[in-house]
Amino acid sequence: MNKILNEFIISFLVLLFSISFNTYLNIHPFNENNVIKDIDFLTSNNFKGRLTGTFENKLIEEYIRLQFIKNDLKPFIGDYTQTFTTNYPKRINGYPHLIIQNDAGVKIKEFIYGIDYKEDMLNFKNNKIIVNNKNPFIISKDRMLQVEDNKDYFLFYIPTNDNLNFRSSFVNDSNWSMCVMVTKETLSSINTAIRNGNSVDCFIPFSNSTTTASNILGFIEGKNKYKDPIIISAHFDHLGADLNNNIYKGALDNASGTSFMLEMMRYISSLGRPDRSILFVGFNAEEFGCIGSDNFVKTYKPYIKNSKVFNFDMIGSNQDIPLCLMGGKQDSKNTKFIKNISTVYSSQNININYLFEDNSDHKAFRDNNIDAITFCDNDTSRIHTLKDNPKFIKINSISRCFNFSNKKILEFCFNNNFMIIYYKQILYLSLFFIVIFLILICLHKNYNH
Incomplete structure (x- = not known):
């Protein structure tokens, strides 16, 4: 009887170790340093401030699209891009x-x-x-x-x-x-x-001119095709350069949110097929009054009316600044979705506050009664100025936002899959108990001899 029990225990531990080790090998852990690298890339002088309507903004569109393809995301309803028309400030001669x-x-x-x-x-x-x-x-x-x-x-x-x-x-x-x-x-x-x-x-020498711009969409199909997708988003445009060619880099606003969204995409796409579909969106023309997200909601509302939206705008400021949960003007702390999200802070002792303004891409969703929240390190001391550059981004604040948002994203998309959440702990503990158990068996055999 003892032999059968021992064999069962060791088999169970080996099985746990095997599953958790396989998960460990396949998961791309969220890496804050990758976020920093993407921020540095997006804010480089090559992209001249990512102003919607410019060639450099279109280069960023293509970069995000290629990142989605590289990580095996599918096009959403047949396309990785959603193109719309908008006016923009065009630099002219003179x-x-x-x-x-x-x-x-x-x-x-x-x-x-x-x-x-x-x-x-x-x-x-x-x-x-x-x-x-x-x-x-x-x-x-x-x-x-x-x-x-x-x-x-x-x-x-x-x-x-x-x-x-x-x-x-x-x-x-x-x-x-x-x-x-x-x-x-x-x-x-x-x-x-x-x-x-x-x-x-x-x-x-600027003039109002008409242009086309695109939102970039990448889709992970879930097991349940009948549920509207969870949406993870950020805007990638900024304010370009002045007439002295000083570049408004927009590191916090919003190279940070875009880079955070891209790293979340790499991490989540490595977790396997979710229970619920996930749609990643890079929004354009947010700095023109959330034009990109407004066009997105108007076009795709039948497919997203029951979605939950996690939007990231300005992630990585000084950690003395609380992580802000931003809802629409009609929202409050007691709005069901915001109340649900805010439960994380009490369990993780994260410093948060609230803001209810239509200041980011959650606006179009909330105007259409779609659950949406923007995560934001609400530090306005440098945004929209030449001082908003990567050297002020703090990696601890990126970690804070991930620890907060990831818990709820896994809950909605993977039904809090125990192995995904705790695979490292299971790996280490199963290995530890396998070793201990084998030692005890050896000691027991030596004792009997």
Whole structure:
């Protein structure tokens, strides 16, 4: 009887070891260093800030598509790309200028681009304005000058701390035709020039132009084909470069979220076939007002109306910044999906907070009553500035987000498969007990002799 029991125990332990070792060999563990490498790649000067509508943005589209193919993801409903039309700020020929001149057209003063003034990128429905006291529609205040000219609205304003490095998102349907940031001294000179009967001539060589852009889609088919997929997403576009060719790298916003999503894809695609299908999406034109995700939801709503969306936007800031769970404006802590996700923090002692704004790609889903959440290290101190570069990304915050989000993704996609979650512990423990058990058997045999 003891022999049979011993054989059963050792066989069971060997089986556990064999299964866990095979899982160990096949799983691509989530690697934070791969996230850092992808952030470095996406923010390199080669891609010039990944502005939607540019050739460099299309290179990123292709990079993500090839990563999906390399890891055996399938096209979603027949294609890896979903293409849509949008307007974008196109750089055109010419040099920027902001000039004060007299009635005879003689230049009195020329301001220096990047030091005295700079575009803020909001809109370029009209990129040229001449202002003087003959224009009756001028509103001058301490920190701004508003001008209406032939139904175009222009704004010259002083940014916080005279910092001209901030770059606005592009908003095609903004009421403003063009906005220009100026220093306090520049605005004072402009106001004085207009009062003295001189003119101010401003030209910024960008124009609103139409382009096509694409979201990139990669699909892992689950065992249950009747359930709508879990969606894991991030936007990959950013704000391009200014007219001095200073590149807005967008490391935190959102090379980090894209790189996090890609590494999640490599990890999850190595786990075997999930119980529920998983759709990975790289969204484009988020910086233009979530245009890509809005088009995605409009196109695919019949296939995703019961999906759960895990969106990643700005992952890897200082760990003193709590991990933010962001829902839509209509959400709260008690929204069922957000409440479900937030249960993780109590078990893992992770510092979190909440934000309920339509500030990322969860917006289109929530507007259509599809469960969605954005994970975000809500540090706005450097985003949309030239300081948002990879050296400020913190690997511990990447780990924190993975530990938090992965638990729920495995729950929804793999029904908390015990072997997937604990394969390392099972591997080590089964090996340990096999060795101990064999030692005990040997000792027992020696004792009997």
